[in-house]
Amino acid sequence: TALALLLDGSTGARATAPDSAAVSITGDWDIRARIAPTDWTPAAKQIIVGKHAASNASIAFSLAASSGGLLQVQWSADGTTDRAEQSTAATGFTDGSAHWVRVTVDVNNGAGGTDVKFYTSEDGYTWTQLGATKTTAGTLAVFDGTASLIIGDWQTASNPLAGLVYAAQVYNGIGGTLVAFM
Numbered sequence: 001t002a003l004a005l006l007l008d009g010s011t012g013a014r015a016t017a018p019d020s021a022a023v024s025i026t027g028d029w030d031i032r033a034r035i036a037p038t039d040w041t042p043a044a045k046q047i048i049v050g051k052h053a054a055s056n057a058s059i060a061f062s063l064a065a066s067s068g069g070l071l072q073v074q075w076s077a078d079g080t081t082d083r084a085e086q087s088t089a090a091t092g093f094t095d096g097s098a099h100w101v102r103v104t105v106d107v108n109n110g111a112g113g114t115d116v117k118f119y120t121s122e123d124g125y126t127w128t129q130l131g132a133t134k135t136t137a138g139t140l141a142v143f144d145g146t147a148s149l150i151i152g153d154w155q156t157a158s159n160p161l162a163g164l165v166y167a168a169q170v171y172n173g174i175g176g177t178l179v180a181f182m
Contacts, residue, residue, distance in 0.1 A: 009162025014153035037163035058145030088131030
């Protein structure tokens with residue numbers, strides 16, 4: 001039996017780690033998590049992991065399970081104005097079942113744009129892209145704010161996750177250095 005963080009979906013139910021140089025990612029990033037949400041198609045997005053504190057203008061990045069079974073990533077270049085992308089396909093997972101989800105963000109794809117890719121996996125090693133790559137014009141920077149790294153919610157105590165979190169990993173760079181894990 002695997003250990004897991006049990007989140008009941010209530011405001012403030014989350015795990016946190018303080019801000020540090022390691023999790024202050026300003027370039028490419030890669031977030032992975034093995035979760036078993038109570039509802040894979042929630043009515044409102046549920047935060048899986050991120051660095052986000054709108055109350056002190058410190059939005060950096062987050063990965064969420066969103067309505068319709070989609071995955072969503074958000075980030076900000078200035079700490080206050082956020083940008084979001086959703087997967088173009090739903091996970092199709094059964095409520096309460098455990099699966100790996102992943103997002104990679106390439107802040108400069110070499111062609112003057114930003115690439116966001118979503119993935120799923122059963123083992124955390126072999127990944128299948130979920131939908132199409134989301135490419136937007138312009139390269140981006142990610143805000144280096146003071147928000148804590150949070151699993152299951154935002155620092156603003158909104159969009160809590162209901163279910164189990166078996167693992168959460170944040171990498172600086174796509175497939176880069178593991179800087180935070182649970």
